[in-house]
Amino acid sequence: MRKRITRNSTIAFAIVTLAFVAFPLLVDTEESYLVYFFFMCFIYVALAQGWNLVAGYAGQASFGQHAFFGLGAYITAITWKAGWTDFLDPVAMMLSGAGAALLAMIIGVALLSKLRGDYFALGTLGLGEILRVVFTQGGTLTGGPVGLLLPSSSYQSLGPYYFIALAIAFSTFLFIWLLMRSRVGLALVAIREDEQAAASNGIHVLKFKILAFAAGAFFAGMCGSIYGYFLFHIHPLGFFSLNWALLPVLMTVLGGIGTLFGPVLGAFVLTGVFELANLYIPEIHPIFSGLFVILVMLFLPQGIMSLGGKSIVTRLFPFFFGSSK
């Protein structure tokens, strides 16, 4: 029975992924707005999954995704401008992720060993603000408040961006899926449920917390990198904007925190709501979007994933829907 479920899961997951892979091949990427829409959704999926790993699975609510996102973008821009990397260079993207993860580890040692709960969240919020000021005052290296201008003539098509963002979102998804099936995942959940109990069972609490924090930062850094390549102008106000920290939180909570599929659903739904509201009611779109979030939180406080019950889909995707909580 379990073998059949696993096989069905794999097939269903492969079909959805293949549909996304095939989509830009069937439409004109330069004409279709959906290609751009999905590109943004993939970025949000990866950001939300990164936050979900730290907050949903490890129980450490962080508001520092914008710090790692911005840092990733700046690493890409600086290495490109210095001639060390190239346009849409995988090395630059990996460096961006690694740089963000390294910062998360350094900060994580200080914050996670001393702070918990709201205090940790506020500490990470401060990190983003500190980085914004550091990069604004960074002189010629960071371009100061002007930021870094990249050669926009490098742009050829939206297609590569779409596929890279899809790959990042897919990798994030796969990483967390595998992680949560491993002993590390079990340790993270144990820490979330009861830190002292986890420690008394021999789990190195700080090590696993830092691991989750760094992994979430790695994906945020990668997202910052691809988005930096897309905008061609890395600017401290735009890339260290709180939006990059708050939206992934909102998406994860809206979709279902601590579930694998929740952040995906939340990212698609919220990006879609924002886009349609922007399109049809530009004057009052923040009111509509805000109202939508309030209604979902009122009637589905556990997120869309909490609609409940068993369906063919939950049988097809047991690991996506089944929470470890």
Added chain:
Amino acid sequence: MKRVVGGKNVFWFGFALILVFCFGLAGAAHAKTEKKADKKEILIGTNLPLTGILSMVGIEQRWAYETAVADINKAGGIMVKEYGKKLPVKLVVADDESDPGKAAAAVERLIKVSKVDMLLGGFAAPFGVIPGCITSEKYKKYYHTSICLIPPWLEHKFQWSTLFFFDLEQACSVPYEIWGKLPANEKIQKPALIMEDTFDGRAFAGIFRKLAEKYGYKFVLDEPSAVGAKDYSAQIIKAKSLGVDAILIFGADADCITFVRQMKENDFSVKYMHGWKGTWAGEFSQALGKDAQYILLDGFWSMDFPFPGSKELGERYYAKFKKYSVSVGALYALCQILWQGIEKAGTLDSAKVRQAVLDNEFQTMMGKVKYDKNGVAIFVSTGSQWWDGKQMTVYPFELTNYKIKLAPPWKER
């Protein structure tokens, strides 16, 4: 935390939602697709800061664009040779939320969903204009813009945009030019420079310092100010102790208002105070009332300009908002250039319209406008003084008869 169990039909619910969004977006895009023979209007898109920190200035920009569109439509529209008829203009506005990423998204939507023929620019280089230009560059749509410092715009070597704005060095020379005309016994001795620590603030500060040397001045106080700072008393007390007699300030409206209020509270007055960005909007004068008197402001335009339609436009703006503007004329002129460019090109092809804008000279509310080979046309930045709720033009000297008034101490006002 409570256990969250996966839901019945959750996947299909989510999938259906995604499909709704896709159909919504695709439907909107399809509805806008017109065949050449059916072309009924010229669609002009624009990304404006309708929400966010720049929403106040976005209102003026939107009014200028909408007024220019209403006026051209009243005249029957724009003659487009390719279609053999006059076509009315429809303005499609997208909110860029005063955010660079959202500005790029807004322009993507305008091009791909609203299917606009070309675009009018947003506000401010980093927030709306540069992201808009880059996105237009990707899809080869003409982005006809203003309100962007020239050097960062030139750095991109845009091929699908044009820029109509002032030269930063000229704008920064205005106070020195005005000081040069003051009587010998009123000469400025100890100026101070208070510049917002941002993209634009630093750019202005650098040029002010360079020009100070050229004109023979030395700032006795030169400090950056943080955006949204609520307490300027340290800078004010320092300036007071140094005997500062003139202040050049660059900052947002709210910050400039706070600065002036705290100057009064500290009984610190300077005979010359000139602001950029934060002192030109009507809200500045309305918030400070009589305390705004004597303060100078930058601007793009004046209703006192001797160009056709200037006075009428200023009066129409006043009738609508009960305040005056020093920006709407320049933005209206931007539209006038585009309308004439389309007519001269005889087509709605972005490349040809841009080329027509580069090749021709245009008669506008800002006088004659001619673009250079890089796609830049320069206008003169003005200097005005608040007097009884109106911006009285002080500079350019040749376009005004108004004589600047130097501020007495607060108690004598």
